[in-house]
Amino acid sequence: MHTFAELIIVLIILLDLALAVTGSLSSCIRLVAVQGVVAGLLPLMAGAGAPHTRALLFAAVIVTLKGAVFPWLLMRARDKSGARKDVEPLISYPASILLCIGAFIASSWMGSRLPLPETQVAWIVPASLATIFTGFLLITTRSKAITQVLGYLVIENGIYIFGLALFVEQPMMVELAILLDVFVAVFVMGIAIFHISREFDHIDTAELSELSDWRRGEYGK
Amino acid sequence: MALVLLSFVILLLSAFLALCLARNPRRAQDAGAYGAVAASLAGLIPSVKVLFSGVSETLALPWPVPLGSFTLVLDPLSAFFLVPVFILTGLSAVYGVDYLAHYTGKKPLGLAWAAFNVLTASMALVFTAGNAVLFMLGWELMAASSFLLVLFEHEKAQARRAAFIYITAGGAGALLLLAAFSLLGAGSPVMDFSSFVFPAGRAASAVFLLALCGFGLKAGFIPLHVWLPEAHPAAPSHVSAVMSGIMIKTGVYGIIRTLSLAGPCPEWWGWTLLLLGAASCLLGALFALAQHELKRVLAYSSIENVGIILLALGLGVIGAANRAYPLAALAFAGALLHVFNHSLFKGLLFMGAGSVLQGAGTAELEALGGLSKRMPGTAMLFLAGAAAACALPPFNGFAGEFLVYLGAFRSVSSTGSIALAGVIAGLSLACAGALAAAAFSRAGGAAFLGEPRTERAAKARECGPLMLFSMRALAALCLLAGLFSPFLLLPLARAVGSGFGPAAGLEAAEAAAVPLIYVSAGGLLLLALIALAWAKRRAFLGGRKPAEGVTWDCGYAAPTPRMQYGASSFSQPLTDFFQPVLRKLGQYPVISEYFPGKASFSTEAQAVFYNSFYYPAAARLRDLAYRFSWIQHGRLQIYIMYIVVTLMGLLLWKL
Numbered sequence: 001m002h003t004f005a006e007l008i009i010v011l012i013i014l015l016d017l018a019l020a021v022t023g024s025l026s027s028c029i030r031l032v033a034v035q036g037v038v039a040g041l042l043p044l045m046a047g048a049g050a051p052h053t054r055a056l057l058f059a060a061v062i063v064t065l066k067g068a069v070f071p072w073l074l075m076r077a078r079d080k081s082g083a084r085k086d087v088e089p090l091i092s093y094p095a096s097i098l099l100c101i102g103a104f105i106a107s108s109w110m111g112s113r114l115p116l117p118e119t120q121v122a123w124i125v126p127a128s129l130a131t132i133f134t135g136f137l138l139i140t141t142r143s144k145a146i147t148q149v150l151g152y153l154v155i156e157n158g159i160y161i162f163g164l165a166l167f168v169e170q171p172m173m174v175e176l177a178i179l180l181d182v183f184v185a186v187f188v189m190g191i192a193i194f195h196i197s198r199e200f201d202h203i204d205t206a207e208l209s210e211l212s213d214w215r216r217g218e219y220g221k
Numbered sequence: 222m223a224l225v226l227l228s229f230v231i232l233l234l235s236a237f238l239a240l241c242l243a244r245n246p247r248r249a250q251d252a253g254a255y256g257a258v259a260a261s262l263a264g265l266i267p268s269v270k271v272l273f274s275g276v277s278e279t280l281a282l283p284w285p286v287p288l289g290s291f292t293l294v295l296d297p298l299s300a301f302f303l304v305p306v307f308i309l310t311g312l313s314a315v316y317g318v319d320y321l322a323h324y325t326g327k328k329p330l331g332l333a334w335a336a337f338n339v340l341t342a343s344m345a346l347v348f349t350a351g352n353a354v355l356f357m358l359g360w361e362l363m364a365a366s367s368f369l370l371v372l373f374e375h376e377k378a379q380a381r382r383a384a385f386i387y388i389t390a391g392g393a394g395a396l397l398l399l400a401a402f403s404l405l406g407a408g409s410p411v412m413d414f415s416s417f418v419f420p421a422g423r424a425a426s427a428v429f430l431l432a433l434c435g436f437g438l439k440a441g442f443i444p445l446h447v448w449l450p451e452a453h454p455a456a457p458s459h460v461s462a463v464m465s466g467i468m469i470k471t472g473v474y475g476i477i478r479t480l481s482l483a484g485p486c487p488e489w490w491g492w493t494l495l496l497l498g499a500a501s502c503l504l505g506a507l508f509a510l511a512q513h514e515l516k517r518v519l520a521y522s523s524i525e526n527v528g529i530i531l532l533a534l535g536l537g538v539i540g541a542a543n544r545a546y547p548l549a550a551l552a553f554a555g556a557l558l559h560v561f562n563h564s565l566f567k568g569l570l571f572m573g574a575g576s577v578l579q580g581a582g583t584a585e586l587e588a589l590g591g592l593s594k595r596m597p598g599t600a601m602l603f604l605a606g607a608a609a610a611c612a613l614p615p616f617n618g619f620a621g622e623f624l625v626y627l628g629a630f631r632s633v634s635s636t637g638s639i640a641l642a643g644v645i646a647g648l649s650l651a652c653a654g655a656l657a658a659a660a661f662s663r664a665g666g667a668a669f670l671g672e673p674r675t676e677r678a679a680k681a682r683e684c685g686p687l688m689l690f691s692m693r694a695l696a697a698l699c700l701l702a703g704l705f706s707p708f709l710l711l712p713l714a715r716a717v718g719s720g721f722g723p724a725a726g727l728e729a730a731e732a733a734a735v736p737l738i739y740v741s742a743g744g745l746l747l748l749a750l751i752a753l754a755w756a757k758r759r760a761f762l763g764g765r766k767p768a769e770g771v772t773w774d775c776g777y778a779a780p781t782p783r784m785q786y787g788a789s790s791f792s793q794p795l796t797d798f799f800q801p802v803l804r805k806l807g808q809y810p811v812i813s814e815y816f817p818g819k820a821s822f823s824t825e826a827q828a829v830f831y832n833s834f835y836y837p838a839a840a841r842l843r844d845l846a847y848r849f850s851w852i853q854h855g856r857l858q859i860y861i862m863y864i865v866v867t868l869m870g871l872l873l874w875k876l
Contacts, residue, residue, distance in 0.1 A: 113876045136862075140862040141858065143858070
């Protein structure tokens, strides 16, 4: 069974790389959803023997949320905002993928250095770290508010996998708490994005800096 | 101890109640004032008891804060500072009821009372805390609540500026104190003062300097005084009385605690204290002479008095370092006695200034005049306070300074560095005393004597009965503490004993006993002479009525109030002499024709230290900060990147 789990890990890493280069907003949403579903299935594969009912139930909740509810909310926000349909990166796609690969190399090194208990699935720690970094990459190098929500979701996926690496059987309580946070966050962000786009006709966060009380050159004389 | 705790509870409850009743100003006033008075009475009992019995009390409650423990220690030194806290806050609360009634409907009185009672509670906490965390809690609470009170009239730009300077000074002081405490408590699991070990060598000096600057920013000696002349005039007068009378003494208390923790101190600490004290009492009195506003005069006079206290402490440390123990004990006793006395008379003076402010609508000296006919009660009481502040017998200001003088004179007769210290101390005390006398005769004269200079002053009315009551009570205390100072000897000796070692306490009791009796006898004699003179005058008059004329008539056909001596003309000879230090700005008319036309004249007292040191320093710092403004992009993504980079750095650092 572990081979299957390791295949999933490979899939997750590939999804990270795909996220780094995808320009279409809807593809990005779909990729994140796939990643969430795959990560949600991972505990069923990683555990020895038949999974508990509770684990099954839990996986079902995760898959529903990440695979159906979140993508639906995000697609709705994307449609309503009426914005351009690409992610508007601040750096070029080759640079993004280079950074993503660099993040993966760094996380493999860190995974070998981190004082963690032995994990049953190979590459699970580097993969989780790489996913977290990819999430940060999405947040910091894409200008739309919606990609920031996506970035948080990817980070959440990474944290979830990291939690799996540590406590294969019982990541439930931790995950449940994080999931609740993310759900609320996505909900709030969806509403906020909608309102921002209604007020300002765009959802480019760079333009939001107009709202800050910091004006260059006004004080710094 | 239970009563001290009770007074904390009363204060906090009444603060809460005042906030809740904020919609009904009269009820809020009642809640705040009754709470403050009840808490004062509850707190005075254990404090006085500890002072007379000399037995410390400790209370330790569980407190799950890291490094902290809820330990309250009431030893004679704490009690000696707590007594003026409770006397002054209780009477100020009574005063405040009438004073704040003026603002009903215009200002949130519930909030003001809540802040006042929290301020009282936090001061009591500072004086009794036995743990550094608890102490800092009280310290910061004190800064925060008094900050709110300084902002009471926030619609005035002056008050906002004062509050900003005040909170900045408070924050800087707290930072320095944190550094000092962390040096002291290094290695111990709980930051209790009793478990502090004073480090040796250079670390000891570092702790001393950090504590001196940290506490000094609250005590307000020169050059750390900048917030004081700004914040005291801005706060409501009963709060200024508390801030100036006792809150700045928390700094003095901290310095004394540090000295007592350090044990035998090196001589240069004493010299530092002595020179800072001398500078502050001289410059404080001098700046007081140049101010144009009554409360500002009083604020600078507070700086002068803190200087006197610091100078006495320095003299004591130098004496102790040279094994001249009687001398050291005299100086320490003088310092502590002056702490007590200053809190009484400065409270009285600020209340007097407050009733002038309320009666005449302004405290600008050049706009006042002739108030003694319109506000006779306030005028007499202010005069009493001013006499005490100038250290004139029979009032209490004299007793404490007399002990310091005595210490200085004794040290002059010995040899070596003590003699030099004695000369410096005696000379600066004498000069500062003379300047303070000039400053108070100028301020009191301009406000109360002569004819009113403006319409508003002419329409001034006497203040309310509760305000008069508080001032009378404080004036009576000033007189009693001056006349019966020998009765203060026992508490004083106990406080010196708990602050500087039991031997010092005994020395103080022995060395100060006879001088205080002389002070008391002299005061009584003076009173008897005054009574005699008064009786003689009555006898001479024999029932005839003395004729009354216009003040400042001087043979002019048509005198106007503008022909009187003003405050600035009164002090001009002195302020011109000290112009290199005062740097006041002025415009003087030059009369060159035989029939001169209209001319105008103006002087402006400058905040010399603020303008020529702190403001440029702050401006430079701000320029430096703006050089890094490119970090503040305003782009969300960049900020998140900062966070990521920091987290990564931390992770890699620990890897």
